[in-house]
Amino acid sequence: MMIKKADQESILKLLNNLKNDYNIAAPVLLKKGKKEIVEYVFIDDLNDIYLDRQPDSSPKNIVFPQNSAIGKDYSGDKLYDPEKKTILWGVRSCDIEAIKTIDQVFIEDEMYTDQSYKANRDKTIIVGLSCEEREKNCFCDALGFNPIESDYAPIYLFIKEDQYYIKIKEKEYESLFSSLFDGDQTELNELLKLREKDFNSSEFEIDIPIPLPEKDIFEAEIWDEMSEKCLSCGVCTYYCPTCYCFNFFWDGNDHDSTRYKNWDSCMFTTYSAHASGHNPRDSKDKRYRNRIMHKFSYHPFNYEGLGCVGCGRCISRCPVNLDIREALKLTEKYLQTKGGAKKDG
Amino acid sequence: MKNYDQITEEIRKIAKKILNDKTVDKVIGFGLGTINQEITPLFISKAEGAKKLVFNKNSHMSLAKYLLNYKNEDVAIVAKPCDSRAINTYLSEKIINRNDIKVIGIQGCPGIEGNTACLECEVRNAVISDYDVGEKISKKKTNQLKEEKDFDSLSPEERFKYFRNEFERCTRCYACREACYVCYCKECFTESNQPEWLNKSVSLNENFTYHLMRAMHMAGRCVNCGACELACPEGIDVRALAAKMYNTATEIFDYKVGMDQKQKTLLAEYDVHDSEKGFME
Numbered sequence: 113m114m115i116k117k118a119d120q121e122s123i124l125k126l127l128n129n130l131k132n133d134y135n136i137a138a139p140v141l142l143k144k145g146k147k148e149i150v151e152y153v154f155i156d157d158l159n160d161i162y163l164d165r166q167p168d169s170s171p172k173n174i175v176f177p178q179n180s181a182i183g184k185d186y187s188g189d190k191l192y193d194p195e196k197k198t199i200l201w202g203v204r205s206c207d208i209e210a211i212k213t214i215d216q217v218f219i220e221d222e223m224y225t226d227q228s229y230k231a232n233r234d235k236t237i238i239v240g241l242s243c244e245e246r247e248k249n250c251f252c253d254a255l256g257f258n259p260i261e262s263d264y265a266p267i268y269l270f271i272k273e274d275q276y277y278i279k280i281k282e283k284e285y286e287s288l289f290s291s292l293f294d295g296d297q298t299e300l301n302e303l304l305k306l307r308e309k310d311f312n313s314s315e316f317e318i319d320i321p322i323p324l325p326e327k328d329i330f331e332a333e334i335w336d337e338m339s340e341k342c343l344s345c346g347v348c349t350y351y352c353p354t355c356y357c358f359n360f361f362w363d364g365n366d367h368d369s370t371r372y373k374n375w376d377s378c379m380f381t382t383y384s385a386h387a388s389g390h391n392p393r394d395s396k397d398k399r400y401r402n403r404i405m406h407k408f409s410y411h412p413f414n415y416e417g418l419g420c421v422g423c424g425r426c427i428s429r430c431p432v433n434l435d436i437r438e439a440l441k442l443t444e445k446y447l448q449t450k451g452g453a454k455k456d457g
Numbered sequence: 458m459k460n461y462d463q464i465t466e467e468i469r470k471i472a473k474k475i476l477n478d479k480t481v482d483k484v485i486g487f488g489l490g491t492i493n494q495e496i497t498p499l500f501i502s503k504a505e506g507a508k509k510l511v512f513n514k515n516s517h518m519s520l521a522k523y524l525l526n527y528k529n530e531d532v533a534i535v536a537k538p539c540d541s542r543a544i545n546t547y548l549s550e551k552i553i554n555r556n557d558i559k560v561i562g563i564q565g566c567p568g569i570e571g572n573t574a575c576l577e578c579e580v581r582n583a584v585i586s587d588y589d590v591g592e593k594i595s596k597k598k599t600n601q602l603k604e605e606k607d608f609d610s611l612s613p614e615e616r617f618k619y620f621r622n623e624f625e626r627c628t629r630c631y632a633c634r635e636a637c638y639v640c641y642c643k644e645c646f647t648e649s650n651q652p653e654w655l656n657k658s659v660s661l662n663e664n665f666t667y668h669l670m671r672a673m674h675m676a677g678r679c680v681n682c683g684a685c686e687l688a689c690p691e692g693i694d695v696r697a698l699a700a701k702m703y704n705t706a707t708e709i710f711d712y713k714v715g716m717d718q719k720q721k722t723l724l725a726e727y728d729v730h731d732s733e734k735g736f737m738e
Contacts, residue, residue: 145691346631372658433495438491
């Protein structure tokens with residue numbers, strides 16, 4: 113492990129040099145109509161990097177773009193050079209854990225590896241960013257994640273005012289930062305200790321067995337109440353950093369066509385429609401149940417870890433403020449009153 | 458004009474009464490969400506719950522669409538003037554029964570923050586109501602859109618540029634469609650695969666197809682409430698095309714949708730004297 117220390121100016125200088133050999137993707141504040149939205153984009157002007165708050169969109173679009181042509185390089189962006197690796201800069205703990213979740217499915221799964229996703233991931237270097245304070249609707253610590261540091265990123269940034277501490281955990285990346293001054297381990301430890309002490313813990317607490325016991329709650333009457341206001345749009349899934357469901361389609365004409373892979377959403381009515389016309393999830397309560405069960409039951413059952421990282425984007429971006437925390441509270445209450453399975457049970 | 462707090466109080470009082478005396482089984486209204494000042498649809502079935510009902514500057518959702526989930530049930534609904542026009546349209550299209558619903562109509566609606574549609578609102582008072590809340594105010598005819606964005610004076614290239622800029626960032630999450638009271642089709646053209654009107658790619662072409670085709674379905678049905686725009690997570694000017702349809706219906710046919718429950722929808726009625734502007738001349 114190596115610790116480096118630098119000020120904002122030296123960091124920008126460093127990135128400017130790295131830009132020659134790497135694509136840089138980072139959060140940027142964009143004006144979209146009347147909204148100001150922070151999202152991850154490939155950048156040229158490093159002054160655009162915006163780390164002041166949790167990005168409104170996750171970096172999912174960088175590692176797993178909404179549309180990608182099968183067998184071709186990701187080429188949705190002028191600033192993306194497929195010959196270069198990508199430095200994904202300033203990713204918070206929740207989003208790093210989310211990439212881990214997607215990796216579990218597309219790369220680490222014993223049955224199948226998604227070659228195009230893997231190729232893209234192999235070219236991506238995640239540089240983590242330690243959270244300084246709680247954002248509006250996030251609750252990663254209530255789910256057992258650490259907002260201050262995630263182990264899954266090989267490089268991590270700790271920013272205090274204008275000072276950057278950079279922790280490089282893997283030797284192969286040490287050379288990237290060799291131009292910076294060495295940092296002091298004890299100094300960083302002090303900062304971390306202070307940050308852990310000051311970090312206000314989540315008001316939201318949840319005590320449910322993971323994985324959620326499917327047989328106890330699948331037929332429960334809670335889903336109707338939970339999803340009553342759901343509009344069945346795809347916002348929660350599209351902005352979710354862990355939702356990875358996809359669909360295929362052909363585009364082209366009789367002579368030339370390309371197979372594409374694009375995001376799908378379990379909130380859409382056609383998501384599980386069969387060719388026969390039958391749809392096992394023909395109403396929104398069943399679709400919402402699938403969303404909760406996938407994140408808290410099926411994913412934990414099939415892989416280690418959770419399918420939700422507590423970033424809170426589905427809460428802040430939902431057009432009707434459907435809150436996943438309330439859904440979990442309802443589940444918790446149901447399991448407690450119905451005497452469902454106990455934790456780890 | 459009464460303020461949000463006064464209207465809130467009146468809504469609570471009525472909801473409590475009609476739940477108590479079993480006039481209705483459920484009241485659909487607005488409540489405080491989990492995010493500061495954000496509003497969320499609320500479904501109350503016990504009189505004690507009536508105190509949770511709220512009406513504030515963020516009550517932007519069009520609740521009318523939820524009526525479709527409670528067909529043949531006795532429900533009451535809190536309706537802003539725009540939502541009341543949506544309810545009238547549902548009644549005129551005969552997809553809900555007048556006897557099943559009670560409308561708590563907001564008279565003299567103080568408007569919704571950040572909703573440019575409110576500046577263009579032509580009614581300001583609920584046009585269907587069983588229980589009035591607020592206080593009727595005189596109609597004010599405004600046409601802010603023409604002043605703000607006069608698309609007619611722009612060249613086709615400039616217009617295309619404007620909408621390309623907007624639709625480019627559409628992720629086709631369909632929040633605009635789902636938030637819209639008009640979009641209640643069991644199968645939307647976007648989901649049809651025989652024929653496949655548009656594929657699932659999120660490209661400029663397909664995004665344009667989606668928004669233009671949706672706009673065409675809005676003629677004579679859009680009440681210009683702005684719910685689509687406020688639902689959009691990408692801040693797209695979704696309402697512009699629908700508002701154009703709305704204004705065109707007014708201009709050519711002097712038609713205003715949803716003013717009366719017996720009124721036929723624009724395309725359901727033909728009059729030999731109808732203007733055929735842009736069609737046969």
